[in-house]
Amino acid sequence: MINTKININEAINFGANELKNITKRARYESEILLSGAIKKDKIYIILNNSYFISESETEIFKNYIFRRKNGEPIEYIIEKVSFYSMNFYISKGALIPRPESEILVDLAFELLKNKKNANILEIGVGSGAVSIAVAIKLQNSKIVAIDISRDALKIAHKNIKIFNLEDRIELIESNLFENIKNINFDLIISNPPYISLNEKGKLQRELDFEPDEALYGGEVGDEVLKKIIETWFLRNETLLLCEMGYDQKENIINLINNRAKIEFFKDLAGFDRGFILKKIFNI
Ligand code: GLN
Numbered sequence: 001m002i003n004t005k006i007n008i009n010e011a012i013n014f015g016a017n018e019l020k021n022i023t024k025r026a027r028y029e030s031e032i033l034l035s036g037a038i039k040k041d042k043i044y045i046i047l048n049n050s051y052f053i054s055e056s057e058t059e060i061f062k063n064y065i066f067r068r069k070n071g072e073p074i075e076y077i078i079e080k081v082s083f084y085s086m087n088f089y090i091s092k093g094a095l096i097p098r099p100e101s102e103i104l105v106d107l108a109f110e111l112l113k114n115k116k117n118a119n120i121l122e123i124g125v126g127s128g129a130v131s132i133a134v135a136i137k138l139q140n141s142k143i144v145a146i147d148i149s150r151d152a153l154k155i156a157h158k159n160i161k162i163f164n165l166e167d168r169i170e171l172i173e174s175n176l177f178e179n180i181k182n183i184n185f186d187l188i189i190s191n192p193p194y195i196s197l198n199e200k201g202k203l204q205r206e207l208d209f210e211p212d213e214a215l216y217g218g219e220v221g222d223e224v225l226k227k228i229i230e231t232w233f234l235r236n237e238t239l240l241l242c243e244m245g246y247d248q249k250e251n252i253i254n255l256i257n258n259r260a261k262i263e264f265f266k267d268l269a270g271f272d273r274g275f276i277l278k279k280i281f282n283i
Helices: 008-019 026-037 042-047 055-069 074-078 099-112 129-137 150-162 205-209 223-234 249-256
Strands: 080-083 086-089 119-123 142-147 169-173 187-190 216-218 239-243 260-266 272-279
Touching (some): 008 055, 026 055, 080 129, 086 129, 099 129, 099 187, 099 239, 119 129, 129 142, 129 169, 150 169, 187 223, 223 249, 249 260, 249 272
Parallel strands (some): 119 142, 142 169, 187 239
Antiparallel strands (some): 080 086, 260 272
């Protein structure tokens, strides 16, 4: 371990070596963790790699490396995540937003770009990344964002404050539609938990650090998605936009059973990743 004072370059080498067995991008992650530990950006680190870091910074950095070696996602350690080219605050109480969920933002924009003052509901706001990105893209929109988790709501609130969107995004603690029965929205958007409980413990170690209620939808996985869809059928909203698991298309088609128009979309890796549902009105 490190005993004497070390410089930036030595610290990065130490971290890269420690992490080499747990990640393919050990050096890159070591740089990010160091940058978090000394609260300086990447450019500072590159330009000043012979600068010494203080003993307390070294301790923080060693702790970050230890946590990462233990499987904790880098985003939780540095409390930062990039989504839709923006930086969000993140910590353990909320799912780390994934790049594939950026598609939800683009689709919400496409669906509502011609609608002035759109009203949107997000079910399962998590860190707030999706609602915030949508609010920024759709200038005059208003969003009600709900979550069952108080910890997630706190994280979302912090991000909403950072982005100055408190007047456009309202947070409500609610189990699915429970506390929002009487409001009518132009779009409902959701990235619900959709992984099967049977997968718990068998996936990447990093997932063990994320909230179960944000990941696992039930024994099959699609239980929460199905509840959202069935409740949507009983409500007034025309449009429902959801993310889903790569293998859930058939189940969703069967559930819909031609009661609504459905369009599926894929993620950048080519996997089925979600759908847009539109109600069919017979005149
Ligand atoms: N896409 C996430 C993952 O595979 C899961 C998120 C979710 O269940 N909504 O890790």
